[in-house]
């Protein structure tokens with residue numbers, strides 16, 4: 001039913017084909033609506049605003065906005081990000097044992113990313129539950145009941161942010177503040193809020209990738225205090241697949257069909273070739289991710305050069321990313 | 333009590349409705365792929381089953397079972413388990 005690609009040369013040639021597109025989630029949802037399925041409106045709106053599911057002019061327009069938001073974060077927030085990382089690492093208990101995932105990796109969402117994005121929902125925990133695993137939920141075989149549940153989550157998340165906008169607590173220098181005040185497109189406030197929520201949902205692999213990199217360093221017996229290399233980032237990158245559908249204009253093209261490009265398996269020179277994607281859908285968060293990962297890894301190993309792994313658990317249920325769900329560490 | 337026959341009748345009607353095939357082409361033993369079952373219609377049909385019987389079923393069911401008869405057996409099992 002689909003082809004799993006593991007070879008670099010093959011992947012490279014296939015990904016360059018004109019007919020190779022991201023999955024047509026929008027068309028899929030609209031087809032459901034034409035069959036009188038209701039309760040998908042918010043999900044449809046999200047899909048229109050998510051670069052993951054768009055091609056052509058809409059993709060170009062969206063990426064322009066997303067890249068602008070990331071520029072705002074990198075330009076205006078880098079000192080804040082460094083300070084916050086230092087505080088988070090300082091707060092880790094020096095002589096005890098702790099689960100790195102809970103105590104550090106997952107903290108990047110509330111402490112680092114939300115403030116820079118301008119997302120300050122009153123109930124932070126349920127906002128996270130509604131948004132951070134959105135990508136994982138949007139798979140083709142999800143039942144209608146699940147799709148409708150996702151629709152509700154999106155609705156709740158948007159309302160939570162609308163409340164903060166109405167209360168006037170979204171600062172101008174944040175990604176959302178910038179989008180609301182300085183960008184004409186998209187026009188509607190609800191669409192602007194949606195874009196920032198989508199951006200937040202897209203950051204999910206950052207925490208996973210950080211944990212993976214630390215786990216790998218702890219398992220290998222080499223110098224832990226050296227700066228983080230791009231190769232190490234590539235090897236720790238969490239995403240499992242690039243998902244594409246080939247729709248060559250020739251209907252009988254032998255290439256037409258569904259593809260999963262296996263990010264972990266497709267290597268070049270002993271290193272994953274597309275850890276942050278490829279071509280026109282290349283990850284817009286790469287620069288920010290690299291900045292955060294380098295500083296966090298450096299700070300962590302400066303404070304805990306002799307840390308050891310006591311327990312490590314991998315989440316088997318996560319089909320779209322390599323995720324360590326628990327990494328218990330002893331620091332001395 | 334719901335019987336396998338009830339479920340078969342419901343599924344046959346639903347399949348005729350959504351897949352736009354004629355009733356003569358749909359028997360309990362017709363392979364589902366032969367009448368145009370794709371992942372899209374699997375999701376849609378499972379949604380109808382969920383509403384009708386107030387249960388939860390995974391769309392993958394339509395691919396694990398080959399025919400309406402097989403799907404009906406499986407749905408009956410789910411009803412027994414979930415009720």
Ligand code: HEM
Pocket residue numbers: 001002022023024025026028135136138139140241243245258260319320370371372
């Ligand atoms: C390991 C995970 C996945 C597998 C094995 C998988 C497999 C497939 C297969 C077999 C199809 C073709 C279905 C058909 O039409 O018969 C498909 C289509 C599709 N997939 Fe995935 N998928 C996975 C993850 C995802 C994820 C994470 C997303 C969304 C973020 C997604 C979105 C879609 C969409 C929207 C389609 C419809 C494609 C179109 O017609 O353009 N899938 N997938």
Ligand code: HEM
Pocket residue numbers: 022051052053063066199202203204205206207209237238239241242243274275276277278280281282283284285286288289
């Ligand atoms: C280390 C962590 C990360 C990894 C491994 C990663 C990986 C990826 C990959 C593989 C893609 C391509 C998806 C595809 O082509 O189907 C992608 C796209 C994307 N990423 Fe990241 N990502 C990371 C962090 C982030 C962060 C922190 C952000 C936002 C601040 C972000 C925002 C996005 C967006 C918006 C896209 C969609 C681009 C498009 O489809 O045009 N990512 N990412």
